[in-house]
Amino acid sequence: MPNDFELIVIGGGVNGCGIARDAAGRGLELAVIEQGDLASGTSSASTKLFHGGLRYLEYFEFRLVREALRERETLLRAMPHIAWPMRFVLPYHKAQRFDVTTPAARWLGRAMPWLRGRRPAWVIRLGLALYDSLAGRQFLPGTTRLDLSTAPEGGPLQDRYTKAFEYSDGWVDDARLVALNARDAAARGAAILTRHKLTAATHGPQGWTVTLDTETGSKTLTAKALVNAAGPWVAQVLSGPLASDTPGHIRLVRGSHILTRRLWDHDKAYFLQGTDGRICFAIPYEQDFTLIGTTDADHTDPDTPATCTEAERDYMLNFVNGYFKTQLTPADILHSYAGLRPLRDAGTGAAASATRDYELVLSDPETAPALHVFGGKITTYRKLAESAVDKLAAVFPALPEAWTAGVPLPGGDFEIGGAGALAEGLIADYPFLTPRWAQRLIRAYGTEARMILGDAQTAADLGEEFGATLTEAELRWMVTREYARTAEDALWRRSKLGLHMTEAERDAVAEWFAKSAPVEASQAA
Numbered sequence: 001m002p003n004d005f006e007l008i009v010i011g012g013g014v015n016g017c018g019i020a021r022d023a024a025g026r027g028l029e030l031a032v033i034e035q036g037d038l039a040s041g042t043s044s045a046s047t048k049l050f051h052g053g054l055r056y057l058e059y060f061e062f063r064l065v066r067e068a069l070r071e072r073e074t075l076l077r078a079m080p081h082i083a084w085p086m087r088f089v090l091p092y093h094k095a096q097r098f099d100v101t102t103p104a105a106r107w108l109g110r111a112m113p114w115l116r117g118r119r120p121a122w123v124i125r126l127g128l129a130l131y132d133s134l135a136g137r138q139f140l141p142g143t144t145r146l147d148l149s150t151a152p153e154g155g156p157l158q159d160r161y162t163k164a165f166e167y168s169d170g171w172v173d174d175a176r177l178v179a180l181n182a183r184d185a186a187a188r189g190a191a192i193l194t195r196h197k198l199t200a201a202t203h204g205p206q207g208w209t210v211t212l213d214t215e216t217g218s219k220t221l222t223a224k225a226l227v228n229a230a231g232p233w234v235a236q237v238l239s240g241p242l243a244s245d246t247p248g249h250i251r252l253v254r255g256s257h258i259l260t261r262r263l264w265d266h267d268k269a270y271f272l273q274g275t276d277g278r279i280c281f282a283i284p285y286e287q288d289f290t291l292i293g294t295t296d297a298d299h300t301d302p303d304t305p306a307t308c309t310e311a312e313r314d315y316m317l318n319f320v321n322g323y324f325k326t327q328l329t330p331a332d333i334l335h336s337y338a339g340l341r342p343l344r345d346a347g348t349g350a351a352a353s354a355t356r357d358y359e360l361v362l363s364d365p366e367t368a369p370a371l372h373v374f375g376g377k378i379t380t381y382r383k384l385a386e387s388a389v390d391k392l393a394a395v396f397p398a399l400p401e402a403w404t405a406g407v408p409l410p411g412g413d414f415e416i417g418g419a420g421a422l423a424e425g426l427i428a429d430y431p432f433l434t435p436r437w438a439q440r441l442i443r444a445y446g447t448e449a450r451m452i453l454g455d456a457q458t459a460a461d462l463g464e465e466f467g468a469t470l471t472e473a474e475l476r477w478m479v480t481r482e483y484a485r486t487a488e489d490a491l492w493r494r495s496k497l498g499l500h501m502t503e504a505e506r507d508a509v510a511e512w513f514a515k516s517a518p519v520e521a522s523q524a525a
C-alpha cells in the first residue's frame with residue numbers, strides 16, 4: 001500500500017466515508033483512517049431515519065429540513081436493500097398540552113394566546129403540509145388522516161387517541177450505510193485503514209505528514225490535504241494532533257435508545273409528541289423488536305463511552321407508557337445503545353434546541369489545507385460530502401463535477417420495492433434458504449447476496465452455522481469485503497445478528513474471529 005496520498009480523511013463514520021466515496025470517484029488518491037471500526041462512533045447509534053426532521057420545523061430550521069427532505073428519495077433510490085420508505089403515525093387528542101419554548105410555540109402563543117399550549121389538529125396538519133410541500137416528493141406518499149377507532153394502527157394505542165395523521169419518511173441501516181460507502185470508495189481506489197488512530201500531524205513544504213497508532217505499532221502517511229470528519233472528536237483532533245487555531249466549538253449531546261419485544265404487528269412507526277417539546281419514535285426493528293428513542297443529554301468527553309442512563313431509560317418508558325396500552329417496565333428492555341451528536345452550538349439553551357445543521361470550514365487552503373466537518377445528519381451525508389469535495393476544489397482545482405446522486409451503493413442496483421422479488425429469486429436458486437434468511441440476506445447485501453452464496457447447494461456448503469442463519473461464508477464476506485475484524489464488528493455493526501443470538505453463539509463467532517479472521521483478512525481484495 002502506498003504511504004503518500006493527495007487526501008487523508010480522518011474518521012470512518014458516515015461523513016468521512018461519504019466524503020471518501022465522493023472524492024475517490026472524482027479521482028483523488030486518498031486514505032480513510034479510523035481509530036476503531038467503521039461506524040464505531042455515532043454513525044451506528046442513530047435512530048436510523050432518513051428524515052427531514054418534522055421536529056426541526058418547530059425551530060424554523062427550514063434550510064436543513066428542506067435539504068434533508070429532498071435528499072430522502074435520492075438516498076432511498078440508491079440503496080433499496082438497506083433503506084426503505086416508512087410511514088409514521090402521529091396520534092393526537094384535543095386536550096394535549098405542550099409546555100414548550102420553541103420558536104414555533106412562542107409564535108403560536110403570541111398569535112393565538114387562547115390556545116394556551118394546545119395544538120389543535122389544524123396546526124399539526126399545517127406543519128405536515130409544510131413538510132410535504134418542502135419535500136418535492138416523487139414517490140413517497142403524502143400525509144393522510146387516520147381514524148384510530150377503526151384503523152389497525154389504533155390497536156396498540158390507549159383509547160383516548162382516536163385520531164392520527166400519517167406521513168412518510170425513510171428507514172436506513174446506518175452502520176451498513178457506512179460500510180457500503182467505504183467499500184464503494186475502495187472500489188474507486190481509496191485505502192480504508194481501520195484501527196488506525198491519528199496521533200500527530202505536521203505540515204511542511206511537501207504537505208501534511210500524519211502519524212498513526214495501529215494495532216502493530218505506528219505508521220506515517222503523507223497528503224496534500226486533510227479532512228477532519230472525526231464527529232464527536234472533531235474539536236479534539238483540531239486542538240490536539242492538528243494544533244489548529246480554527247474555532248471548533250462543538251456541543252456533545254447524547255441520545256439513547258431502548259429495545260423491547262415487538263409491540264405491534266404492522267410495519268408502521270409511531271411519532272409521539274411529549275409535553276416537554278421533545279418527541280419520541282417507536283419503530284419496528286429487526287423483525288422481532290421495537291426501537292424506542294431518543295433523548296437529549298449533554299455529554300462532556302467523547303472518550304467517555306455513551307451509555308443509556310437509568311434516567312434516560314425511565315424517561316423513554318414514561319413517554320411511551322403515555323401512549324400505548326402495553327405498560328413497559330425496565331424488565332421489558334432487551335437491549336439499549338447510546339451515541340453522541342456532535343452539534344455546532346455554543347452550548348447554551350436546552351440540548352434539544354441545539355441546531356442539527358452542519359458547517360464545513362476549510363482552514364489554511366494555501367499553506368496547510370484541512371477541511372473540518374461540524375455536525376451533520378445521516379440524511380444529509382451525501383449532500384455534505386458533495387459540498388465538502390466541492391470546497392476541496394480550492395486545493396485540487398481540476399476536480400470533476402459531483403457524481404453520487406443517482407449512483408447506487410454496492411448491491412443496491414435494483415428498484416425500490418424490489419427486495420421481495422429478489423428474495424424469492426434467491427430461494428428459487430438456493431432452495432435451502434428459509435424465507436426469513438433470504439429476506440435478511442437481500443436486506444443486507446442486495447444483489448450481492450448471490451456472491452456470498454456462490455455455488456452452494458446446501459446450507460452445509462456455507463461452512464459452520466453460528467445461529468440466526470449466520471454462516472462462515474457470510475463472516476468471510478464481512479472480513480474480506482467489509483473490513484470487519486472482530487465479532488463485535490460483525491454482530492453489532494455489519495449486522496445486528498447479536499440481537500438474535502445466545503451468548504454461547506456470540507462466543508462461537510468471537511472464537512472464529514480469533515482463529516480465522518487474520519487469515520481471511522490477509523486474503524482481502
Ligand code: FAD
Binds near residue numbers: 036043256376
Ligand atoms: P461518527 O460516526 O462519530 O464518525 C467519526 C469517526 O471518527 C468515529 O468513528 C471515530 O472513531 C473517528 N475518529 C475520531 N478521532 C479519530 C482519530 N484521532 N483518528 C482516527 N479516527 C478518529 N441522523 C439522521 O439523519 N437520522 C437519524 O435518525 C438520526 N438519529 C440520531 C440519533 C442519535 C441518538 C444521534 C446521536 C444522532 C442521530 N443522527 C441522526 C445524527 C447522525 O447519527 C450523526 O450526525 C452522524 O452519524 C455523524 O457522523 P460522523 O461521521 O460525523 O461521526
